[in-house]
Amino acid sequence: MRIGELARRTGVSERALRYYEEQGLLTPVRRPSGYRVYGDADVAAVRRIRILLAAGLNTAQILEILPCIVDEDGWLTPDCPELVEALRQQRSRIDDAIGELETTRANLDTIIGSEKAAASRGTRPPS
Amino acid sequence: MRIGELARRTGVSERALRYYEEQGLLTPVRRPSGYRVYGDADVAAVRRIRILLAAGLNTAQILEILPCIVDEDGWLTPDCPELVEALRQQRSRIDDAIGELETTRANLDTIIGSEKAAASRGTRPPS
């Protein structure tokens, strides 16, 4: 398929697809005319890229870990421990932020005096 | 304290601190000379801001939820129902922010295939 169809099938703009190629994340075959030709596997590849971007990784990091990812039937399975470690760190940063927001929310509930505040009884305000 | 000391105590550049003020996240008092003067509470405030930024929230989102954070002594006691309503709205924005972060974290978990992902066994990868 050509770039337009891949764009439609993934919901990703043509510009973004060309950008991913520029960053080495995709390597479509070229026709003599220069037209890019993608395979069915690229639909899944683009999906993977988007998941990783959505998780806060940048294209350089994604490029590094792509070879570590085994795609068995749509599942993303990390292969090397370095990758897992990096992802865990990212995860813990997000955990911290969620914790902060939950504390904030509990504070709010205390002020509002709603029923929901009962669930966080004993929670102290942030120092 | 002045901006240099706050920068040292938080590890955040002076430029960033001025930027946070520009975005309404910090509101130091000013001396007649124009020098910014911060209080001890601002050290904690900056720390909160950094955690939320690190998790992918932008300054506008942080600005929305920041006034909901009650620290140590500054208890807000709402009398008028308008205030309570405003607080409820803020609460729901915090819920949204938490929801976004949880989605991101779930994406990460799917990739990591960690113990926590086991809880969602059978989950299909995001489209």
Next chain:
DNA sequence: CTAAACCTTGACATTGACGTGAGAGTCAAG
């Protein structure tokens, strides 16, 4: 009082992940 250290407001530069044309080539249908 003076020098060093600190602070101020601009304002332009940068990085990442694209958006948005411009101008030109390619391809399938009629």
Next chain:
DNA sequence: CTTGACTCTCACGTCAATGTCAAGGTTTAG
């Protein structure tokens, strides 16, 4: 062969969160 849809490569624009440099005012130690 022509038209219209599709694609190509520049190349500049954008937005957020800073970095960096410039030209000047302020404070404090000696």
